[in-house]
Amino acid sequence: MMSAADLMSAALGVAFLSLAVAQLMCMIRLVLGPNTGDRILALDTMVINALGLVIVLGIHQGVRIYFEVSLLIAMLGFVSTVALARFILRGDIIE
Amino acid sequence: MSLEIIGTYATALFLLIGSGFALVGVLGLLKFNDSMTRLHAPTKVGTVGIGALLLASMTYSYVSGAPSMHELLIMAFLFVTAPISANFIAKVNLHQRACDTPPAPPRDDTWSTLKSPEAEGDIPSGNEGS
Amino acid sequence: MLGRALRWLMPHPFLTLLLAVVWLLLQNEISAGMAVFGVILGVLIPWGTAAWWPDTPHRFRLFKMIRYSLLVMWDIMVANVQVAWIVLTVPNAKLKPAWIVIPLDLLEPEAITLLAGTITLTPGTVSADLSDEGHSLLVHVLHTEDPDAVRDDIKSRYEARLKEIFS
Numbered sequence: 001m002m003s004a005a006d007l008m009s010a011a012l013g014v015a016f017l018s019l020a021v022a023q024l025m026c027m028i029r030l031v032l033g034p035n036t037g038d039r040i041l042a043l044d045t046m047v048i049n050a051l052g053l054v055i056v057l058g059i060h061q062g063v064r065i066y067f068e069v070s071l072l073i074a075m076l077g078f079v080s081t082v083a084l085a086r087f088i089l090r091g092d093i094i095e
Numbered sequence: 096m097s098l099e100i101i102g103t104y105a106t107a108l109f110l111l112i113g114s115g116f117a118l119v120g121v122l123g124l125l126k127f128n129d130s131m132t133r134l135h136a137p138t139k140v141g142t143v144g145i146g147a148l149l150l151a152s153m154t155y156s157y158v159s160g161a162p163s164m165h166e167l168l169i170m171a172f173l174f175v176t177a178p179i180s181a182n183f184i185a186k187v188n189l190h191q192r193a194c195d196t197p198p199a200p201p202r203d204d205t206w207s208t209l210k211s212p213e214a215e216g217d218i219p220s221g222n223e224g225s
Numbered sequence: 226m227l228g229r230a231l232r233w234l235m236p237h238p239f240l241t242l243l244l245a246v247v248w249l250l251l252q253n254e255i256s257a258g259m260a261v262f263g264v265i266l267g268v269l270i271p272w273g274t275a276a277w278w279p280d281t282p283h284r285f286r287l288f289k290m291i292r293y294s295l296l297v298m299w300d301i302m303v304a305n306v307q308v309a310w311i312v313l314t315v316p317n318a319k320l321k322p323a324w325i326v327i328p329l330d331l332l333e334p335e336a337i338t339l340l341a342g343t344i345t346l347t348p349g350t351v352s353a354d355l356s357d358e359g360h361s362l363l364v365h366v367l368h369t370e371d372p373d374a375v376r377d378d379i380k381s382r383y384e385a386r387l388k389e390i391f392s
Contacts, residue, residue: 004103011107015114022121035193045137085183123312178345185353197324200361
């Protein structure tokens with residue numbers, strides 16, 4: 001059984017790598033996606049993945065200030081998804 | 096087994112689970128071939144993956160001596176807003192006719208996204224100013 | 226007399242409590258000073274924005290609501306593993322997606338919103354649209370052999386409990 005610190009750094013490496021690979025796969029769907037809904041979904045998923053990357057970076061560096069960054073990214077990502085969808089549905093974001 | 100070692104193992108476990116779920120969610124996004132089925136995977140499995148990563152961050156802060164609970168805020172925010180964005184993207188798919196037509200509702204006329212705007216007298220028709 | 230004074234001070238009591246808890250979480254320290262400041266903010270903010278809030282909130286049963294949210298969280302954990310299994314093992318040709326129409330018995334918009342959110346959070350189903358008078362909900366299911374069983378399951382598990390909470 002590996003020691004706790006070794007397991008921790010291995011887990012951090014695996015987390016970084018899988019989130020980066022997930023981000024690249026989202027970009028593939030962003031280019032491929034035949035409809036607009038697929039592209040909006042790919043952009044929203046990329047924002048959530050970026051949020052995950054910031055959280056794992058905060059664990060790795062032991063810094064506490066990344067929490068505010070992640071809260072802002074989450075809020076702005078949601079608002080931008082809703083704005084894109086409303087633009088397609090109605091042609092107008094705020095009536 | 097001191098509490099610190101248990102906490103470190105728990106953090107590593109949550110990290111692996113969270114990143115695994117995020118990867119599976121995006122795999123579903125790439126794999127399916129219909130617009131509406133592609134919607135299910137990243138919005139839900141991805142949200143739980145990020146929830147597990149936030150749990151890892153909380154337990155790690157307990158281990159390193161400065162306990163913090165504010166990751167619960169991000170978790171609550173994501174659980175409330177992920178269904179809303181999924182609903183909007185489903186409406187975009189319905190509006191652009193990118194999926195099979197759904198069956199009609201039993202009591203009313205039609206679904207709100209598919210309802211065309213009634214001509215209330217002030218929407219000009221196409222060939223007036225020729 | 227005291228009841229009327231309390232209701233004038235806090236027209237939305239759950240909003241006050243929620244604001245105080247969010248303030249404590251945001252500041253990340255649980256001390257008496259922060260709690261008092263949270264309660265002050267929780268009283269001032271609804272009072273200052275009272276012009277934009279709708280009228281008095283509907284009553285709902287708190288204990289049943291807490292049990293409902295615990296049930297939903299358990300369902301989220303179990304069903305996410307199922308969807309991850311479907312993504313990894315079922316090939317595309319064998320997938321059976323389906324549309325379901327759920328006729329609603331709930332009337333208030335808050336209750337319908339909670340039901341739609343719960344349906345989307347438990348994996349396998351996504352609530353897509355509402356009919357134009359508000360009597361039916363359109364739901365898309367990922368992989369099912371029997372759509373009617375899913376519809377009866379949703380009505381008995383979630384809508385029956387929500388009707389008890391908001392009655």
